[in-house]
Amino acid sequence: MSELDSFREEARAWVRENAPKSLWGTSGSGPFEGYWGGSKCEETDPDLLRWRDLGIEKQWTAPSWPIEYGGGGLSREQEDIIHAEMKAIGVPRPVAGQGLAMFGPVLLEYGNDAQRAQHLPGIARGEVRWCQGYSEPNAGSDLANLQLKAERDGDAYVLNGQKTWTSHADLSDWIYCLTRTNPNAPKKQMGISVILADLSTPGITVRRIDLISGYSPFCETFFDNVRVPVANLVGKENEGWTIAKAILGHERSSIGRSIARQPGSAQREVVARARKHFSAEEGAIPDPLIRDEIASLGMLEEAFHLTLARIQESAATGTPGPEGSITKIVGSELKQMRFELGMKVAGIQGLGWEGPGFDEDDLQYTRDWLRSRATTIEGGSSEIQKNIVSKRVLGLPEGKK
Amino acid sequence: MSGHRAPSLLLNDEQRMLKKTAQEFIREKAPAARLRVLRDSKDELGFSRAVWNEMAELGWLGLQIPEQYGGLGLGFFDLCIVLEQSGRELMPEPFISTLLLGTQALLLGGTNEQKQALLPGVAAGERLLAIGYEEAGAPVVAKRTTDGFELNGQKLQVLDGHAADRIIVSAATGGGGASLFLIDPSQAGVSTTRQHRIDGLSSAILSLDGVAVRNDAIVGEMGKGASLLEAVLERACAGASAQMLGASEQAFADTIEYIKEREQFGVPIGSFQALQHRAVAVFTEIALTRSVVLAAARAIDGAPDDVPRLTSLAKAMASETFLHAAKEAIQMHGGIGVTDEHDIGFYLKRAHAAYMSFGKPSQHRQRWAELHDY
Ligand SMILES: Cc1cc2nc3c(=O)[nH]c(=O)nc-3n(C[C@H](O)[C@H](O)[C@H](O)COP(=O)(O)OP(=O)(O)OC[C@H]3O[C@@H](n4cnc5c(N)ncnc54)[C@H](O)[C@@H]3O)c2cc1C
Numbered sequence: 121m122s123e124l125d126s127f128r129e130e131a132r133a134w135v136r137e138n139a140p141k142s143l144w145g146t147s148g149s150g151p152f153e154g155y156w157g158g159s160k161c162e163e164t165d166p167d168l169l170r171w172r173d174l175g176i177e178k179q180w181t182a183p184s185w186p187i188e189y190g191g192g193g194l195s196r197e198q199e200d201i202i203h204a205e206m207k208a209i210g211v212p213r214p215v216a217g218q219g220l221a222m223f224g225p226v227l228l229e230y231g232n233d234a235q236r237a238q239h240l241p242g243i244a245r246g247e248v249r250w251c252q253g254y255s256e257p258n259a260g261s262d263l264a265n266l267q268l269k270a271e272r273d274g275d276a277y278v279l280n281g282q283k284t285w286t287s288h289a290d291l292s293d294w295i296y297c298l299t300r301t302n303p304n305a306p307k308k309q310m311g312i313s314v315i316l317a318d319l320s321t322p323g324i325t326v327r328r329i330d331l332i333s334g335y336s337p338f339c340e341t342f343f344d345n346v347r348v349p350v351a352n353l354v355g356k357e358n359e360g361w362t363i364a365k366a367i368l369g370h371e372r373s374s375i376g377r378s379i380a381r382q383p384g385s386a387q388r389e390v391v392a393r394a395r396k397h398f399s400a401e402e403g404a405i406p407d408p409l410i411r412d413e414i415a416s417l418g419m420l421e422e423a424f425h426l427t428l429a430r431i432q433e434s435a436a437t438g439t440p441g442p443e444g445s446i447t448k449i450v451g452s453e454l455k456q457m458r459f460e461l462g463m464k465v466a467g468i469q470g471l472g473w474e475g476p477g478f479d480e481d482d483l484q485y486t487r488d489w490l491r492s493r494a495t496t497i498e499g500g501s502s503e504i505q506k507n508i509v510s511k512r513v514l515g516l517p518e519g520k521k
Numbered sequence: 522m523s524g525h526r527a528p529s530l531l532l533n534d535e536q537r538m539l540k541k542t543a544q545e546f547i548r549e550k551a552p553a554a555r556l557r558v559l560r561d562s563k564d565e566l567g568f569s570r571a572v573w574n575e576m577a578e579l580g581w582l583g584l585q586i587p588e589q590y591g592g593l594g595l596g597f598f599d600l601c602i603v604l605e606q607s608g609r610e611l612m613p614e615p616f617i618s619t620l621l622l623g624t625q626a627l628l629l630g631g632t633n634e635q636k637q638a639l640l641p642g643v644a645a646g647e648r649l650l651a652i653g654y655e656e657a658g659a660p661v662v663a664k665r666t667t668d669g670f671e672l673n674g675q676k677l678q679v680l681d682g683h684a685a686d687r688i689i690v691s692a693a694t695g696g697g698g699a700s701l702f703l704i705d706p707s708q709a710g711v712s713t714t715r716q717h718r719i720d721g722l723s724s725a726i727l728s729l730d731g732v733a734v735r736n737d738a739i740v741g742e743m744g745k746g747a748s749l750l751e752a753v754l755e756r757a758c759a760g761a762s763a764q765m766l767g768a769s770e771q772a773f774a775d776t777i778e779y780i781k782e783r784e785q786f787g788v789p790i791g792s793f794q795a796l797q798h799r800a801v802a803v804f805t806e807i808a809l810t811r812s813v814v815l816a817a818a819r820a821i822d823g824a825p826d827d828v829p830r831l832t833s834l835a836k837a838m839a840s841e842t843f844l845h846a847a848k849e850a851i852q853m854h855g856g857i858g859v860t861d862e863h864d865i866g867f868y869l870k871r872a873h874a875a876y877m878s879f880g881k882p883s884q885h886r887q888r889w890a891e892l893h894d895y
Contacts, residue, residue: 391895405895415886418893419813419834426812430530446805503798510797514777514804519792 127198131205138174139211140167147212148381151221151374154212158249160291172246175214182220182244189236190244219243219250221374223296226367230355253283253297261504264308270299270315279346289326289339295319302358314360316352333490371499376447379455383425386458387418394465417457424450445509449502452495459489528819536602543606553610553864556721566684567723568613574646583644591641596822601763608767611871613721615649618681621760623650626689630741630749651685653727663692669735675728682725683715691746698744702734720874755832758879759817762839765875766814769807769846772868776850803849806842813838830892837885840876847872
């Protein structure tokens with residue numbers, strides 16, 4: 121048996137022995153599902169908290185990070201195996217979120233030792249929650265247009281301006297920001313720096329924004345003469361754009377993987393809803409056109425999972441294929457297709473916002489459907505992803521856009 | 522879901538080598554432009570014996586045939602590597618009829634004698650096979666005689682039936698059951714009429730008029746022809762999907778090349794976002810299709826339980842992808858794309874024909890739904 125195969129057996133045994141039974145089958149085990157932690161976290165589920173503690177003790181919350189920074193010192197392949205074993209029984213990762221999936225890996229690569237020692241262990245233990253300060257009112261798809269000003273004043277940067285769409289800024293402890301340190305750079309990508317800020321610093325205010333779903337997962341974040349130590353600059357001043365893109369790369373692949381959940385789960389979910397709302401407990405779904413649409417969904421879902429596996433396999437052998445760039449496009453379309461069909465089969469029972477006459481599951485589903493419209497926008501819209509693929513993968517010439 | 526490891530969807534070193542050699546050979550010896558020549562010269566066969574024989578010499582026709590029957594004893598997955606490349610240039614040679622339909626029927630249901638008699642010839646490029654199973658109006662019936670059966674009726678759309686040395690025919694054998702019979706087209710009472718298809722392939726109308734066969738002409742078990750045929754068609758779906766994958770890749774590659782070069786408004790048309798985003802859509806579909814085709818081929822070699830759903834998935838998705846890729850290819854070529862002078866039109870014709878063969882996507886989606894209990 122190869123080393124990886126015996127590690128797989130070890131991981132399987134550990135996960136199955138230790139994951140609390142109440143969590144089995146509850147999660148797609150993606151990087152954004154489960155316990156996000158942070159000092160403002162109000163999680164009370166004892167099993168989720170026990171699972172977090174067991175993961176920390178085993179050093180499997182950030183398996184491939186170095187041990188000195190709270191990781192497990194394992195290889196990427198071993199990390200993939202651990203996550204696959206969690207996914208196989210549908211338990212969440214012991215700690216999830218942006219810090220682990222997006223910011224941490226980039227700090228490991230681009231940060232200095234002091235920054236790694238200061239920030240990574242807290243992320244790995246789920247004690248410190250991070251959010252992303254990228255978008256601004258005039259910098260969405262055109263991110264490099266950002267204006268949040270950071271001016272050097274002695275041993276501090278002084279931040280002035282605004283971020284927006286900052287997911288969970290209200291629940292986070294720290295923010296990594298893209299700032300404008302040189303407004304006169306010849307190209308707008310060139311005057312950008314990555315600066316880390318403690319959200320409790322005086323001068324930062326966070327205001328929640330309501331979504332069409334009724335949730336408020338994101339906020340506006342205002343900076344008014346906020347003093348941040350110079351030591352919080354990641355990498356070199358004015359060279360933050362490369363780091364920004366690296367974080368976006370992690371974000372895109374994480375969104376794709378988070379959407380994936382268990383193979384077949386989207387199809388099962390929609391079939392179950394169709395059975396419920398059509399009162400058809402067994403046999404063929406009575407509406408043949410709906411049935412055909414569900415089959416299309418199920419087929420796309422299977423193809424997506426096979427493609428993710430193929431990408432992961434070829435990445436492990438050191439030759440990543442160009443297919444990596446399409447996972448966000450396909451994953452987000454798949455998610456929207458699933459919710460649209462799930463809403464279609466519910467008919468007028470899917471129209472409820474709140475109150476009597478609608479069951480809890482349907483009310484929740486409707487909110488989730490509305491939330492799903494954001495997946496083709498967040499983390500770089502589908503159109504932006506297509507621009508990237510056409511330029512970097514297909515080699516098509518840049519044009520008037 | 523058990524945590525077991527899914528079969529690999531990557532090629533090993535030998536398979537990558539095979540892919541490369543096959544691609545080079547086919548590009549040189551069998552470019553798609555041949556279809557025009559074969560059509561306009563009213564070629565008797567509609568394909569090239571010489572190319573077929575060269576491929577036999579390279580071992581490609583016997584890749585999956587066991588060594589005891591003159592093949593290399595590799596897997597269906599390996600066969601699909603060559604099929605994919607044959608699809609790139611829309612080769613009209615009898616891959617589907619001989620290697621997929623005929624050979625798979627023998628491998629799955631044939632007796633040792635039948636395999637011994639025919640498979641070495643297939644691997645050597647000397648024998649061509651076909652299957653007749655479509656009918657309209659005059660179903661083929663097999664009547665018991667003292668020492669065998671007498672077959673009467675008509676089959677349609679027998680792919681390569683005009684060139685085959687042996688044709689396997691499904692026939693009703695009473696009690697609602699069907700059986701498969703191996704017949705020799707030169708036998709008394711058999712006649713074939715070639716049909717010319719839009720995509721450069723040929724099929725035949727096969728008429729059986731009092732054709733006498735012996736008991737040992739039955740392939741598989743008596744009365745169980747339908748399930749054997751279904752298993753054969755599943756493999757045909759997987760193999761045809763591999764061809765469609767290759768064809769989609771080529772149509773797409775030609776299109777990307779074209780839109781990088783063709784200029785209008787003083788810039789390459791490939792710089793227009795309206796075309797770029799549609800190109801990415803095709804690229805994405807091809808990537809997904811590659812995964813499902815590889816998975817179906819792997820299942821045939823080692824995961825029999827997954828074969829029905831994965832072959833239906835491959836056929837449905839490859840059909841939609843190829844047709845979409847071909848239509849977009851023509852649109853992005855502009856006027857030249859609809860001329861007979863340009864090869865891209867052949868891709869549309871083959872895409873439509875392949876879409877309609879072995880079950881349309883909607884039929885495979887219906888089967889998929891049934892297999893998933895809804
Ligand atoms: C749920 C959610 C969570 C988010 N969380 C965060 C977060 O935590 N931190 C953060 O910084 N940001 C976050 N964002 C912001 C997100 O990154 C932006 O919304 C996104 O980049 C799009 O920017 P925009 O909203 O300004 O839209 P715009 O850029 O104005 O785009 C509007 C439309 O124009 C299209 N478009 C724009 N440019 C082009 C082009 N060149 N070619 C073709 N089409 C184009 C877009 O695709 C889109 O359809 C979040 C967004 C959502 C929806």
